[in-house]
Amino acid sequence: MNFYTEVKEGLFIAWDAIRANKLRSILTTLGIVIGVVTVTLMGTAIDGLNRAFLRSISMLGADVLYVSRTSWFIDSYEEWLKVRDRHDITLAQVRELEKQMTLARAIAPFVDSRRPVKYKNRNSSSVTVIGTTEQFQFTSGSAVAQGRFLTAEEADGGRPVCVIGFDVATNLFQQGPALSNKIKVGQQDFEVVGVLEKQGNFLGHFNLDNQVIIPVKQFLSGIWHDPDFEIQVKVADLKSLEDAKEELRGVMRKIRHVPPGKEDDFAINQQENFISTFNRVAGTIATAGLFITGLSLFVGGIGIMNIMFVSVAERTREIGVRKAIGAKRRTILVQFLIEAASICLLGGLLALAIAWPMTFLIGQFLPATLSLTVAGIALLVSILTGIVSGFFPAWRAARMNPVDALRNE
């Protein structure tokens, strides 16, 4: 009897045995079901999280460096103590950087604040008001849907104009035209010269369409007199990102008069910082998920082992008969392994049937769907659990002495 017929026969017998003990098989497999549901949901959620993250992170741009007083991610209290007394980054420093930096394509100051915005009797209570220059269009990669972006002259002072986000436009003007109308930001009126394209949100949190961009000078005079700036630096060439970063660092140190040998009193952030932090978080979630999954699979596996021992004991006589008429050890072993694997596979399928509608629920928050890979892994994991936990009982069956087995009542 070759392996192929052994497996085929084993499947036949397993199916027969499971059908004869439907309820028992299903109850036994519950642990596996829970385990596989966790694997599936966890896999789908992490997948969705990754996708959502990558979608958001691409807004930051791989070729943009973000200079700010502190790092985006402060890991410890000690670090916070160290950075909290650093001087603000001023607009003058930005101007100086613009003059000295050679490897940059665009440099924009950036400062924001939440303010109510009004048009006639309609108002939006909390809008992100951004003070910047015409360069921001390049560093942020924003695209204008109607009208135009700020010009250099406007950024330097001049007229009070603004570019508004998609949601601000719909909130304040509804279907009507936005361009050339004046909206009130803080105490001052600004003429709308452009409306941005819809951008969605960042990491599911910051609505990028709920913003108003005004010239930085207007921001300083009308909203906040001495803010701490962030500087967005788009490098000329992604390939020379590291060189640009080095240059940026050197120039910033010079501008901020950092003596040689002392640490930087600013931080250069980039997309990569986000990615590595995210990977750390995602890794933690995945580990926790794996742990829960492993635990329930372990418990489920013990259940399978237990029921397989029962099954072997119940069918001692059958084993005896099979051996008497010529079944070899391996044949019996394969038969019971397949039975255990089949029960678990059944559990895996059941789990997928349960997890599938639940992934739609996850889909409400994250761009996630149950992928074939995850489903495949889930089934593979259940089959493996069956084989591992079924091995000991199957081994016992395979090694039975035919005379004793036949005498069994």
Next chain:
Amino acid sequence: MSLIRLQEISRQYQMGAEIIHALREVSVEIERGEYVAIMGPSGSGKSTLMNLLGCLDTATSGLYELNGVNVSEMDDNQLAGIRNKEIGFVFQTFNLLPRANALRNVELPLIYAGLANEERKRMALEALTQVGLADRIHHKPNELSGGQRQRVAVARALVTDPSIILADEPTGNLDSKTGEEIMALFETLSQKGNTIIVVTHEENVAQHARRVLRIRDGLIAGDERVERKLAAVAVS
């Protein structure tokens, strides 16, 4: 060359500190085509001998040659192969697989022999026809009478065309009439040239055989040829 040659076969069981001598240096030869009954009181070692002959068990000491092959030293898997090819078992309690129908029960040894599906079906059907159950092939054991179940078991025993058919108390769970029918079946098989060994403690069952081996306390106490006086009756 004898089909079966036992030379000073002993089988001991360890029961705690006590050693039970189920068989003591039994030597016997059985030729191809013989029809042998093994008789003896309860506990005399009949089943033990049967299990050894059927390669279900191995002797503590001694030599067993089946078809000129020494099987006393074989391992588990080799013995399984021998059982599949050379031996057909008929048990007192039928030992059919309860969830499988008659055809599949009879097919089983052929599956382990590695035969293709159509071949198996054809041979199983042939064997079932031979025992007169061609019209019951799709019945499960619990849908058959005791006598019919034992016929299925006989069909399963002979489907591989084995060298020996071994039956341990084949009529033990049947009423005397059905028992006679089964014995008649053995009679026909014997006349077709099959080698048959039957364990029984019923004298009238033993009278169907051509040779009676009597066992007492693990020793052969008698070995007699039976006149064929009952043969004609049994066949009719």
